[in-house]
Amino acid sequence: MRKETSTNALNEKMINDGCGMALSMSVIGGRWKPAILCRLAYGTMRYGELKKAIDGISERMLVAQLREMEKDRIVQRIVYPEVPPRVEYQLTDLGRTMKPMLDAMSEWGNKYRDQIDAGSIELLSVGE
Amino acid sequence: MRKETSTNALNEKMINDGCGMALSMSVIGGRWKPAILCRLAYGTMRYGELKKAIDGISERMLVAQLREMEKDRIVQRIVYPEVPPRVEYQLTDLGRTMKPMLDAMSEWGNKYRDQIDAGSIELLSVGE
DNA sequence: CCGTATCCATGGTGATACTG
DNA sequence: CAGTATCACCATGGATACGG
Numbered sequence: 126m127r128k129e130t131s132t133n134a135l136n137e138k139m140i141n142d143g144c145g146m147a148l149s150m151s152v153i154g155g156r157w158k159p160a161i162l163c164r165l166a167y168g169t170m171r172y173g174e175l176k177k178a179i180d181g182i183s184e185r186m187l188v189a190q191l192r193e194m195e196k197d198r199i200v201q202r203i204v205y206p207e208v209p210p211r212v213e214y215q216l217t218d219l220g221r222t223m224k225p226m227l228d229a230m231s232e233w234g235n236k237y238r239d240q241i242d243a244g245s246i247e248l249l250s251v252g253e
Numbered sequence: 254m255r256k257e258t259s260t261n262a263l264n265e266k267m268i269n270d271g272c273g274m275a276l277s278m279s280v281i282g283g284r285w286k287p288a289i290l291c292r293l294a295y296g297t298m299r300y301g302e303l304k305k306a307i308d309g310i311s312e313r314m315l316v317a318q319l320r321e322m323e324k325d326r327i328v329q330r331i332v333y334p335e336v337p338p339r340v341e342y343q344l345t346d347l348g349r350t351m352k353p354m355l356d357a358m359s360e361w362g363n364k365y366r367d368q369i370d371a372g373s374i375e376l377l378s379v380g381e
Numbered sequence: 382c383c384g385t386a387t388c389c390a391t392g393g394t395g396a397t398a399c400t401g
Numbered sequence: 402c403a404g405t406a407t408c409a410c411c412a413t414g415g416a417t418a419c420g421g
Contacts, residue, residue, distance in 0.1 A: 145362020146287040146355060152365065154282055156394070159274040172403055183395065188404065209402045210401085219368065222361065227274060229357035233350065234273020237280065240347065284414065300383055311415065316384065337382045338421090 149226065152197050157182050157190045159230075162216075165200065166227055169215040199223065277354065280325050285310050285318045287358075290344075293328065294355055297343040327351065 153162060160179045164170055170178070176187055191214060194200035199220035205211040216223075281290060288307045292298055298306070304315055319342060322328035327348035333339040344351075 144287070144291040145359040145364075145366060146291055148362035148366055149358040150282065150287050150362075152362075154278065159272070159278050163272040163274055176403090183397095184404065185396085185406090186394065189394090204403095210404085212403060219365070222364065226354075226357040226361040229354040230277040231273040233354040234276035234280075236273075236350065237347070238273060238276055304383095311417095312384065313386090313416085314414065317414085332383095338384090340383065 152194075152199060153223070153227075155190050155193065157186055158194065161187075161190055161194070161200075162223070162227060163231070165214060165216050165220070166224065169213050172212045172214065175214065194220075280322075280327060281351070281355075283318050283321065285314055286322065289315075289318060289322070289328075290351070290355060291359075293342060293344050293348070294352065297331075297341050300340045300342065303342065322348075 153159065157179065160182070161175065164175060164178055172187075175191075176182065176184065179187070191200060191202070195202055198217055201215050201217045201220075203213045203215070205213070281287065285307065288310070289303065292303060292306055300315075303319075304310065304312065307315070319328060319330070323330055326345055329343050329345045329348075331341045331343070333341070
């Protein structure tokens with residue numbers, strides 16, 4: 126049996142629906158994980174860089190989401206014992222295997238946005 | 254500007270992080286959407302069939318998640334005016350364009366599960 | 382058969398302030 | 402610079418009962 130501690134990192138509820146999709150969702154789901162993953166997909170980033178790059182994120186949430194992804198072994202945290210302190214984050218090897226999935230998601234999302242913006246889809250509720 | 258009504262159907266918070274990943278997440282995120290999408294990917298299903306197929310889902314949640322995906326135009330609801338009533342659900346054309354993304358997610362999830370089960374990853378906290 | 386309505390618990394998230 | 406610590410909100414989702 127797999128072990129875990131808290132919150133979202135590997136949500137037991139979702140991992141057993143047969144198809145792996147739910148497992149993927151439990152790893153990349155989370156308010157800010159897509160945004161973080163997008164950045165780390167291009168390489169290593171410092172804590173402060175991530176914070177600046179991701180608009181609107183609080184330190185609390187940035188750290189929380191990074192920690193969860195560390196637990197799930199897709200993100201790696203590297204601490205340089207310097208003054209001032211420096212901490213870098215990057216995808217692990219396992220994290221990098223997500224690339225095709227991440228790309229597929231970005232691509233569909235962008236196409237979907239185009240569809241909506243083109244007005245060919247109304248996304249309901251205009252008169253609600 | 255895009256319009257929307259409630260809850261999760263197109264979460265404004267998530268759609269503006271530049272990469273389309275977050276948009277995708279806002280459409281397929283949700284406790285039961287992966288499970289539902291997995292089923293509908295193979296074809297049309299009746300309400301009752303979905304309910305039976307997805308273990309543990311309540312009627313409330315099944316309907317709620319289906320309605321959200323209807324709003325987002327990826328799922329189509331077809332009502333047959335018969336007695337007894339019959340309602341079928343299927344992916345829309347737009348919904349079917351998600352196939353590559355869905356497949357990528359399933360594939361990565363399954364590989365990830367293998368990695369974990371193989372013990373090559375410990376998923377933390379064994380001694381926590 | 383296919384849902385709605387209602388109530389309620391949980392925890393994910395945000396805001397703010399503080400620390401090594 | 403890179404985080405912790407606390408508090409509180411409220412949307413998400415669960416259980417149960419009822420309706421066309």
